Amino acid sequence: MELLIQISIGFVEALKLLLIQPFYYIGILFVIFQYRRQIYLERKLFHTKLHSLLNETWKTIGWGIVGGFVCSLLLIFIGVSISFDVLILIWVISLILILFQVRFLCFSYSVGILGILHVLVVSFPFFESLKSTWILKTLIEINIPSLLSLVAILHLLEAFLYYMNGTKSSTPLFIKGKRGKIVGGYHFQGFWPVPLFLLIPTTSSGIVLPWNPILSNDIVTSGWMMIAFPVVIGFSEMTRVKLPMHKVKWSVKWLTVYSIVLLVLAFVSHFWSIFTFSAVLFCILFHEGIVYYSKKQEFNQPPIYVHDERGLFILGILPNSSAEKMGIKVGEIIHKVNGLEVYTKEDLHQAIRVNSAYCKLEILNFEGESKFVKGALFSGEHHHLGLILAPDEQAMYYLELNEKPIWAYIKMKLSGILGVDPSSKKNIQI
Structure with missing residues (x-):
């Protein structure tokens, strides 16, 4: 009973900090921006909207809160411990990466980069003289297994939400094919602002856990305090060669495999640190491999969203x-x-x-x-x-699928440029 009271007090204090910090609200605004863009495309292509901005936003926030609560319980149970300084580094790296491509907002990349930097700093004597600086001190003290476990559990949540919402939140598209012909396709998009509540060690009085957290059993602490860590998870991909339900099943399967293997590697690297670098590389490379293989399928297989002699x-x-x-x-x-x-x-x-x-x-x-x-x-x-x-030669708008940095979308929005000469077919870049 006393433990429940301590956790409840810690949760309330962390919730207060979450509500006064801007990061969670930035995540919600990011999600609203993405769905507004989706509805804009629907109106442009089909002269009507297929989704409601209000419904999608509320549904997204609701799923994010429920998912954050479940993930927080799992992370607390296995003992994922991340310092506040590390959380700052994760967000800084993510914000830098999003300037190159929106999909790099995924924590697989920022955590992978932090893991590589950690291995370099602790492996080379050159950094010994600089370890008193804030950034190097933070890199040295990073608990890599905790970070990898965080990424794994977030991707398990993403796989579940993709399975539940993938086909419902998808949008049909008109896309320019490899040979210049306009074909049909589907864009799958879903983003969720997820409020996580994590434990960090404290030297003063705090929450005393009756069990020994697996990934934090080597941390000397007199107690734990709870902090709020808002994240944004989600997916954005397209298909011209699979039906929506088949594409969702394919993506969910590989996201689940990635999550389970990464979680196993996180525990292995906790007990045998020699595997840390391999686990960190897997965190980035396997995730990127899923993206690459999906694109390869789209390039090599013929489009299915076209009319034929049957009708x-x-x-x-x-x-x-x-x-x-x-x-x-x-x-x-x-x-x-x-x-x-x-x-x-x-x-x-x-x-x-x-x-x-x-x-x-x-x-x-x-x-x-x-x-x-x-x-x-x-x-x-x-x-x-x-x-x-499916589109025919009379289609007036089509999508040009070029991955762009976030500032390019903002520039396009501010400039109001939609495409080419109004007298010809217009391409809308996403």
């Missing part, structure tokens, strides 16, 4: 539309509408007009088998039943 490929479904009520799914192909074969948007429009009150469709499912759906039509509904079709 019109369904790229997306508008929420609460007739198509959604009929049970039509992304990735299926419209073969016939009201008994007429359709190969273009004009064919679809004309076939729907055959019966303005009712519509029958023959759909080819994922296995290529026919299924038949039907439904009533009402005035004021989307003229294509709420279907977003």
Whole structure:
């Protein structure tokens, strides 16, 4: 009971600091900025939005709080201990890296860099004379297994949130293919500001744990205090060669493998420090390897979001539309509408007009088998039943997928530059 009271008091004190610090609010603003950009793209490409900024923001904050609470319990139990100075270094390195590419905000990179610097500082005598400086003293005292465990558990949380929200938060796209043809694709995006509550050792009175934390059993301390450490986790990737559910499963599988192996390496490096450098390299290289292999798949495999001789490929479904009520799914192909074969948007429009009150469709499912759906039509509904079709040569906007530093997005936003000459097709860079 006394332990519960101590932890509760420590949690309340840490929560107060979290609420007066700017970092958590910066994370929320970053998430809002990302979702605003996503909705802007949806309006530009499809003349409507597929997601609600308010709903996505509240859902993101809620998932982040729940995930942060669960992760904090795990981190406290295994004894992850990170000093306040190290937390500052992590954020500084992350903010520097984000100037090059937004995806470098991931802590795999900042923690990996800190780990490499730690190994260099403790391995070479050259730094002995400089170890009294703040930054070198902090690097020497870093608990690398704790940092690696932090990254592993955060990626486990990311994998879970990706699995739960990946397809729901995805957005269909028009993308310029390798040969200049505009094809369909999907962009997966999800970011969560996660408030973590970590233990740091203190020389004064603090929380006294009845167990010996695994990763902090060599730390001499008279107690522990709790601090709040806000982080932003998330994913942002695209596909032209996989259906949304298949891409999500692939990414979740490899994120989970990465997390479990990294957590094992963190414990191994705690007991046998000779493996520290290998664990640090794995932290960066395997994560980057997942990104590289995903891009390689996208480059080597043919796009699937294109029309063919069977009919019109369904790229997306508008929420609460007739198509959604009929049970039509992304990735299926419209073969016939009201008994007429359709190969273009004009064919679809004309076939729907055959019966303005009712519509029958023959759909080819994922296995290529026919299924038949039907439904009533009402005035004021989307003229294509709420279907977003794969692009054709008449598409006016497409996405140019160039990874850019954060300042490039800010510059584009401030300048208001959207693309090329209005008289031609416009490319929107993301």
